[in-house]
Amino acid sequence: MSADNNFPGVASRRAILLIAKSAFAASPHLEMRRLADLVAAFQPGATLRFAFTEQGTPSLREALSALLDEDVDNVVIVPLVLPMEPSFHIWLTGSLKRWKASDERPWPALSIARDIASSALMVPLIGNLLETSEELHVPPGKPPTMEGSLVPSQKRRVLVCAGGACNSAGADVIWNHLRNQQERRKLRVTGDGTMTAKCTCLGPCNLAPVLQVFPEGTYYGGVTEEAVDRIITEHLFGGQAVEDFAYHPTGRKQRLRAPSDQN
Numbered sequence: 001m002s003a004d005n006n007f008p009g010v011a012s013r014r015a016i017l018l019i020a021k022s023a024f025a026a027s028p029h030l031e032m033r034r035l036a037d038l039v040a041a042f043q044p045g046a047t048l049r050f051a052f053t054e055q056g057t058p059s060l061r062e063a064l065s066a067l068l069d070e071d072v073d074n075v076v077i078v079p080l081v082l083p084m085e086p087s088f089h090i091w092l093t094g095s096l097k098r099w100k101a102s103d104e105r106p107w108p109a110l111s112i113a114r115d116i117a118s119s120a121l122m123v124p125l126i127g128n129l130l131e132t133s134e135e136l137h138v139p140p141g142k143p144p145t146m147e148g149s150l151v152p153s154q155k156r157r158v159l160v161c162a163g164g165a166c167n168s169a170g171a172d173v174i175w176n177h178l179r180n181q182q183e184r185r186k187l188r189v190t191g192d193g194t195m196t197a198k199c200t201c202l203g204p205c206n207l208a209p210v211l212q213v214f215p216e217g218t219y220y221g222g223v224t225e226e227a228v229d230r231i232i233t234e235h236l237f238g239g240q241a242v243e244d245f246a247y248h249p250t251g252r253k254q255r256l257r258a259p260s261d262q263n
């Protein structure tokens with residue numbers, strides 16, 4: 001690869017982290033890997049990784065955690081997200097702050113690329129895509145009739161609060177981690193079987209982020225990814241509430257306990 005093809009300002013020991021929202025099937029993962037390989041060819045010396053901010057593995061936290069063990073000085077996060085939600089930067093900086101506070105390893109400097117829509121190359125890119133458009137064949141006929149539905153047999157439910165206070169406190173990260181673990185640890189078919197769902201405000205907003213486990217109805221507050229892992233192992237599979245993060249009805253107002261009291 002010619003050095004003339006390099007983007008300017010490439011530093012050694014730099015990592016580039018491409019992030020997309022979600023990927024469920026294998027093909028989007030392959031697509032991200034292919035993209036990372038293509039970018040790597042133009043960034044000699046840089047470490048190329050990709051991650052997903054919603055569902056899909058590796059999650060952003062997992063990818064960042066792996067990079068902390070590598071010899072990199074700085075990580076440039078490149079969001080391949082269109083359109084970019086106005087809250088994305090707030091979500092990202094809030095999540096990074098929490099992760100950094102709970103990880104004692106030295107962190108590299110972090111930076112973030114501008115959003116795709118602001119690139120001057122967007123219009124030429126769309127023009128190029130138009131040149132390669134193909135006819136979309138829609139077969140005639142009636143829409144397919146709905147098939148019968150299976151009534152789920154799972155006895156457990158985990159509700160993750162997606163109300164305002166919980167969203168501000170990182171509920172998305174909790175939800176994404178839970179859904180990734182649902183796939184990894186086969187929550188639907190293990191033990192009593194667990195279904196997960198998002199919901200509106202569960203009530204104790206000052207304990208955000210909050211989730212609730214049924215059939216017991218146990219409330220958990222100040223939930224972290226580590227707390228989710230323990231709730232899966234100890235409560236969903238073991239039947240025992242994780243008291244470090246559990247909040248039981250007392251008839252009195254309760255405050256979030258200090259993090260040191262929760263681990």
Ligand code: FES
Pocket residue numbers: 161162163164165166167200201202203204205206208210
């Ligand atoms: S917003 Fe989550 S408990 Fe109220």
